[in-house]
Amino acid sequence: MDVAARNQTPGARERILETASRLFYRDGLRATGVDTIIAKSGVAKMSFYRHFPSKSDLIEEFLRRRHDRWTVWFTKAVERRLKKRGAGMEVVADALREWFAEPDFRGCAFINAVAETPLRQAEQNAIARQHKEHLRSFLEKLAERLSLSDPENSAAQAMIIIEGTIVRAQMTGDPEVPATCRQLLQSIGASSHRPALGNAGSLGKGRKSATKSSRKRA
Amino acid sequence: MDVAARNQTPGARERILETASRLFYRDGLRATGVDTIIAKSGVAKMSFYRHFPSKSDLIEEFLRRRHDRWTVWFTKAVERRLKKRGAGMEVVADALREWFAEPDFRGCAFINAVAETPLRQAEQNAIARQHKEHLRSFLEKLAERLSLSDPENSAAQAMIIIEGTIVRAQMTGDPEVPATCRQLLQSIGASSHRPALGNAGSLGKGRKSATKSSRKRA
DNA sequence: ACGAGTGTAGACAGACCTGTCTGTCAAGTG
DNA sequence: CACTTGACAGACAGGTCTGTCTACACTCGT
Numbered sequence: 145m146d147v148a149a150r151n152q153t154p155g156a157r158e159r160i161l162e163t164a165s166r167l168f169y170r171d172g173l174r175a176t177g178v179d180t181i182i183a184k185s186g187v188a189k190m191s192f193y194r195h196f197p198s199k200s201d202l203i204e205e206f207l208r209r210r211h212d213r214w215t216v217w218f219t220k221a222v223e224r225r226l227k228k229r230g231a232g233m234e235v236v237a238d239a240l241r242e243w244f245a246e247p248d249f250r251g252c253a254f255i256n257a258v259a260e261t262p263l264r265q266a267e268q269n270a271i272a273r274q275h276k277e278h279l280r281s282f283l284e285k286l287a288e289r290l291s292l293s294d295p296e297n298s299a300a301q302a303m304i305i306i307e308g309t310i311v312r313a314q315m316t317g318d319p320e321v322p323a324t325c326r327q328l329l330q331s332i333g334a335s336s337h338r339p340a341l342g343n344a345g346s347l348g349k350g351r352k353s354a355t356k357s358s359r360k361r362a
Numbered sequence: 363m364d365v366a367a368r369n370q371t372p373g374a375r376e377r378i379l380e381t382a383s384r385l386f387y388r389d390g391l392r393a394t395g396v397d398t399i400i401a402k403s404g405v406a407k408m409s410f411y412r413h414f415p416s417k418s419d420l421i422e423e424f425l426r427r428r429h430d431r432w433t434v435w436f437t438k439a440v441e442r443r444l445k446k447r448g449a450g451m452e453v454v455a456d457a458l459r460e461w462f463a464e465p466d467f468r469g470c471a472f473i474n475a476v477a478e479t480p481l482r483q484a485e486q487n488a489i490a491r492q493h494k495e496h497l498r499s500f501l502e503k504l505a506e507r508l509s510l511s512d513p514e515n516s517a518a519q520a521m522i523i524i525e526g527t528i529v530r531a532q533m534t535g536d537p538e539v540p541a542t543c544r545q546l547l548q549s550i551g552a553s554s555h556r557p558a559l560g561n562a563g564s565l566g567k568g569r570k571s572a573t574k575s576s577r578k579r580a
Numbered sequence: 581a582c583g584a585g586t587g588t589a590g591a592c593a594g595a596c597c598t599g600t601c602t603g604t605c606a607a608g609t610g
Numbered sequence: 611c612a613c614t615t616g617a618c619a620g621a622c623a624g625g626t627c628t629g630t631c632t633a634c635a636c637t638c639g640t
Contacts, residue, residue: 156586190631259390262393316491
């Protein structure tokens, strides 16, 4: 029996994961009980525990899956907009706007996960951190491609702006948030980029040693 | 019996609130049960329910209290640094650094509260939103005092940067985060401010109508 | 035909959760 | 002294949570 053969039906595992993803994101990890997931996905309890030995396993799988899907979507959304001539880091804001417009948007699943997880639960927090590091790395490469000054610092700035934008969108619901995000993103790493505006300095080589970020964590 | 007479002892209510504040912030709202709070604050169950008819009431009181205390601390921390000649919006980053250095720092209690609260719990979310609106308003007045261009827009930018900084500090623990925040804050509303660097435009009057933020919410 | 794998249905255990209730004690006040 | 007020101690109810277990059905490949 090959791999293709066993995946012909939607399957219990898939239904569980789909339901769990929706509920975990909408209501929170802790607020969603396994009984609810089992009932809503129309599955037997033993089927649930056959596929996921514990709720934690399901949560971790949910986070990994969410990382995969979100990253694929985000990368495409950015790359698509990047094709336009003269496009820069600010296209990220437009991608985010698209995300925020989804009717069930409730912030970043990873920020939310960390927010409701005590420090002792190591695994969940680790997955969330990895997701963010992945995003940061993507932005650093993007900064390089765009010939921004100091890609590492530019990525660090972009991360702050992006996280802030997501949180603001979640908490206020204000539709102006992506526009403000766009302004901010346009201002980073602007030294060797788009010489038309030509305002060098002021950012990226600010006072004191602003870019000693090579050695991290004390 | 006047008001002064009944508040002579530390009291059960105070102990409950103190314990709850610590546990709610450290472990999350949902992860902290009333039994634990009652046990750790050395109080009888009925004393607890006399002062707080339900757990929700305690949570709301916790949030209101946290808002009061944090706001007092933050205002002072900013005002103190603002006295220095030439100080601008970036002093906020230094205040945040001070906060992040606290050993039990685990992000913003209000972001965390919203993150773990399903949309249907209106009251908690409302208090959190009010807290953020209060902060935004403070920043707008600050922007005015500093003669930044478009105070409303400057405050909107600052909010994104601040929220992002808090989330980054919480998720990565990277001690460089406040420095990056500082760079970003220095770049906002820079048109009529600190003419030495003199890089006008590029921000605040970016492409399209970036500052139509007067009409909010659709 | 048979066994392995996957599924459903639902009882059950044991922990934990919020909230109620009874009863005792000590300090302050008329 | 009698009485009120606030606090303590802890049993209890009723619900929900995670996770286990038994029993039965269907579909494969061999």
